[in-house]
Amino acid sequence: MADIIRSEDAPIEFFGKVVDAAGSPVEGAELAFHIVKAGSFAPSLGFPTGEVGNVRTAPDGRFEIIGKQGMTLGFDKVVKAGFHEAERMIRTFGYGNNAAPHRPDKAAPELFVLIRDGSSVSQQGELNLAFDWKGEALRFKLPLKGVEETLVLTPSREPAKPPARSYNWNLKVELDGGQVVMGTKGIAPIAPTEGYLPGLTVNGDPKGTRWTSTADILFYFKTKSGGCGQIKLKVYSDRDSTSRTGSLDVSFNPDGSRVFE
Known part of the structure; x- marks a missing residue:
């Protein structure tokens, strides 16, 4: 020993x-x-x-x-x-x-x-989501002042083969007029300086060892006005529009600061 x-x-x-x-x-x-x-x-x-x-x-x-x-x-x-x-x-x-x-x-x-101390605090907003996983682009107005861009989500899924009780699902995330980048959970809440794209895609594979019906996704975005934001998106791949399919918590810095609190 x-x-x-x-x-x-x-x-x-x-x-x-x-x-x-x-x-x-x-x-x-x-x-x-x-x-x-x-x-x-x-x-x-x-x-x-x-x-x-x-x-x-x-x-x-x-x-x-x-x-x-x-x-x-x-x-x-x-x-x-x-x-x-x-x-x-x-x-x-x-x-x-x-x-x-x-x-x-x-x-x-x-x-x-x-x-x-005394510096400006990030704007905060939250939004509950309800949608179907039909592969259609869905547009959501972010609950923030001064953000003209629209969040576009394209969710799709198909049942996994029996006996698995799960789905192969994909979710495309875009910011119409802005850019997004995937974040890393568990580190300091500071947005990357590079790697931003018009859109990104996340997915869940039931064959994966860490598959779960609930996904927590962290990403950052930039607006055309120079602002910088953070979105914590939660989605439930086993639900549809008859119930809450997801939610998002948004933080936004109009001055372009990359740090969120």
Whole structure:
């Protein structure tokens, strides 16, 4: 057992950067972190169970954690006078035998976003959706001021072959007059700078090991007026227009800021 525990802890190497809403570096921000060690699963053996610490950002907003050992590295909070976190959540990164180990890249550090106190807050809106999966383009007016573009969804599905009780489904997402890009859940709520397209398509394959009738989709959009938005779209592939087929939560920054709160 002791040998197994020793083998589970791996070298920890992490590179991060704290930025503001404009993407500029934030100097002197303090991040509180914790490390979970393999010994936490068998504390009676006397191995270290974990450690906590703090790290401060340099003038370029960067910081690094190296020379540590453990299974996971988690960040509990980011603090800087005059700022607050864009999204309050603990971010955790796995190492060693983790199913999805973190791959550190000094040239592309993980971003942590702080918002200056008193700055404008993103416009917020939400909308419930009801539609049929017939492959027809459906237009939805976004519940936001100053957004002329229309969200266009084209949902289609077909039943999977028995005995599967599920669907092969596709959903094309477009912003008429704007552009969209797929986001990544679980990271700082900051829109990408590139990769925007007139439309994107997501799908569900019942043969996949992670198939589910409910899909949570995150994407960002740009408007022709220069605004930037975020949409969290939830769809239910096993429903139709007789019930709520989905919903969306929208955030929008008319000034083009890429950070949302």
